[in-house]
Amino acid sequence: ATRREGPDIAPIDEGLAAMREAGTQAPLALAGDLLFHRAVLEAAGNEVLRAAWSLIESTLRWSVRLKGEAR
Numbered sequence: 001a002t003r004r005e006g007p008d009i010a011p012i013d014e015g016l017a018a019m020r021e022a023g024t025q026a027p028l029a030l031a032g033d034l035l036f037h038r039a040v041l042e043a044a045g046n047e048v049l050r051a052a053w054s055l056i057e058s059t060l061r062w063s064v065r066l067k068g069e070a071r
């Protein structure tokens with residue numbers, strides 16, 4: 001997100017911290033992952049990426065679900 005502004009960094013950091021804290025707890029890790037990716041999309045300031053958020057979110061959710069079923 002090279003177009004980011006100062007306030008854009010905090011949500012990105014929060015998402016990273018949430019993923020670190022969650023460790024291997026999939027639901028918590030997913031929440032942090034979603035927060036992180038949404039924050040990066042917002043910081044990019046790109047309307048096309050923002051419009052693609054629902055697809056990206058669905059893909060991340062399915063990825064976690066499929067990984068859980070594979071265990």
